[in-house]
Amino acid sequence: MYIMLQFPTVSVAKTSKLSGFSMDLIHQDSFESPFYDSSVNQSELVERAIFRSSSRLSHLKSLLKLPNNDALLQLHNNAGKEIYSTEAAIMASKGEFLMEFSIGTPPVKQWAIFDIGSDVVWTQCSKCINWFNCFKQTKSKFNPKKSSSFRPILCESLTCQQLGPEINCSGAKRKCKYHLKYDDNTISFGELATETFKLGNTSLPGMVFGCSNNNVGVFQKTSVGIVGLGNGPHSLVSQLQLRNGMGGRFSYCLTDTSNKKERSKVSFGANAILSSEGSISTPLVLSVPGDYYFVTLEAISVNNRGFPFMIGSHEKGNIMFDSGSSLSFLPKDMYQQLESILIKEIQDTPIPLSTSRHLQLCYKYRDNFEFPTIMFHFSGGAELALQMRNTIFIYGDHMCLAIAPTSDPLALFGNKLQSETMIGFDIDNGRVSFTPNYC
Template structure:
C-alpha cells in the first residue's frame, strides 16, 4: 500500500509518463536484423524483486563480486550497471560497482567482435582504441560508458567473460533502486544470447502485482525455465527485429462480447497487420498495455456496457476510461480474455486490467494506432516462459509472490 494520496498520484503520473515515452520510442527499433543461437546444457536462477516501476534481477559483478540489482528488459539487448568513477551518475541506493577494484575487468578494443556487435550504439576513439557504448532507451533516458569483459555470478553459476557496459554517464528517468539494466532481447549482446550455449534460448519470469511490497519472485534460465502443468497455454513467439518479441492476438473478449483484432496501420514489413505475422509486442518494460484504436474503442464500449455507473468526465493523464472507485464498481469489473493464436487464452483478473488509486479506478489498457503492446500489468501473476529455439511462449496463471528460489 502507499503512504499517501500524493505518493500514489506521483507514482501514477510517472507510470503514465514512462509508458507514453516508452511506447513512442519502441517503434523506432523495429527494423533491425535478427540473430540466431545454440544449445542447452545448464540451469541458472536468480531472485526477482519488485519496485514501483521495475522488476530487478540480482546479479554479482566483478572479482571480488559486488551485488547489483538491475532492471530486466525484454526489449533491450544490453547489460550495464553504473560504475565508479562516474562522470554523471544518477543517485542509487545500492553501492556502485568500481571497475578499478575488480581483477577480472577488461575493457574491449574497437576492433573486437563484441564491440562491432554494438552496431549503431558504438563509440570509438582513435587515440585509445577503447570501445564505448551509448544507448538511448524508450523513455529517452541515455546511458554510456566502456564496453568490457567481466565476470558475473548469477545464482550459483560463475560466468566469466560476459560482455558488459560499465556506465559512467547517464541522464533521464532512472529508478533509485536500480543499478542498471539486463537486456533479455535476442540481440547478440543480450543476456539470453550470451548464455545461449548454457540455456538453449530458454528463460522465464513471474511478475508480481504492482502494489506488492517486500516480496520476491524468481527468473530462470535453461531447463528450469520450462513452464508446464495444468492450466499452461502456449502460442507462437515471433522474434522481430534485433531484440523485440511478438505474439499473435486474434481477439479480445469482454464478458460476453468478442472483439476481433483489426488495425488500420501497417505492420513492420509494410503490409497490413495479420495474425500469423505476430501483431502484439510483449514487453516487460511497458507498464501499461496498448491496442489499436479500432479495437480499443470496441473494448471500451463493451467495458462500459457492463459497469452500471457513469464514467468520470476528466480521466487522469492518458487514461481514457475512469470511474469513482467503490466496492460496487470493483464487483462489476468485467472479465477480459486475450485470445492468442493456437487457442492460448489469457484470462485476466481486475488486478491485470484496471489501475486503482485512492478513490479512482481506470482501465489500464490504452489506444494506439501504431503498435499493440502486452505490457507489465497484463503479465502480472503469470509464469511466462520463452523458448527461442522452438519459437514458443508459455503462460501459466500463478501467484508470483510464491515463486521464490528455495
C-alpha cells in the same frame, strides 16, 4: 516501419554443466525495494507507473523507428511540482522490476531493471569522465579498476562489431567503446567489457556488459542499470544460451506489489517453467530490426462478446511483450471498440479523470464492483482470460482500466496484464506459454 518474422528453431550445444537457476525480482515501489519510499501514497504510485509506461512507449517507438505521435505524459503532485522530468531512454528508471546481482572481483552489489525489451546488460561505472556527466545514484557504483576480473573488449573483436552503428572505435587494438543517442537527446558513452557476474548463488564469469562512464541527460537517483533479456547477442538470455549451454529458455511470474506472500521470480535454462497443468502457448515472433518479443493477437472478447484485431490483423506479431510498462497499449481503433463493449457490459456511469490522459475508462470505487473478464485470443488457439486484478488500477477512489489507446500501430502487452501468470519463453522452439495463477 518494422517487419515481423516467425522465429526459427535454433539448436544449441551443451557447453557447460550449469543447467539452470532462478532469482527473485522486486518491484521498485514495493516495501522490499531498496528505493522504497513510505511517504508516497497509492495514487502517486499509480501516477509514477503511468509516467514510466508513457515514457517507455515513446522509447520503444524510437528504437523501432516508428513515428512518435504520443506526447509524454507530464504528471504533477499535489504541490504542483513535477514528479518526473524527461529521463534517459537507456536508463533503469524506465522499468518496474529490479534484479539484484553482484559484479566484479571482489563483488559489488547492484540493483538493475529486469527488462525483456532490452538486449543489453548495462550499469553505470565509476569514475566518470566528467563528474557532471554521470547521474547521481544512491547505491554503489562499480569501479572496474578495483576488479581483478574486468577485461576490456577490443574494437577488432566480433563482440564489439555486433554493436553495429553504436561502436565508437578509433583503431583495431583500441578498447571497444559505444556511443548511444536517443530521440530525447540523451547520450551515453561507455566501454564494452567482460566481467564476472553473480546472480543469486550462480557465478557467471566472462559476461559481456556495458560499463558507462559518461552520460548526458536527466536521470533518477534510483537508476543503476539494466539486465536485458531480449534476443540481441549481448542480452543475458543470449549469453546464457550461447556461452553457458542453457538453451534459449526463461520464464517469469510477476506478482502484484500488494502480494506480500509471493515474490516475483525469473528462471533460466532447465529451471524455466514452459508448461504445466493449465498452460497454453502461442508462436513467438521476433521483430526485424530489433530484438523484441511479439505474439499475434487475433481477437479480444469481453464476456464472450468478441471483435477482431482491426489494425495489423493480417500480420504476424502485432503485440509486443514488455515488462517495463505497467499500462498496456492498443491502437486507438482497437481500444475504442474494447472500451465501448466494456461500458455496455458494466452498465454503470464512467467517471472521467482530469488528472490523467492515459486512464481513460474509470469508475467510482466500490467493494462489490464486478469488472468483466477480458479474453485475449492469440494465434494457435491460445486464449488468456484476464480477471479484474489484471486489468484494473485502484487510483484514489476510482477503478481504472489498465489499457490505454495509442495513435500508432505498436501494441504493448504490459506487466499489469501479465501479473500472476507464469510466462515462459522457449526461443529454441519459437513459443510463448501462459500458466495462469502459477506464481
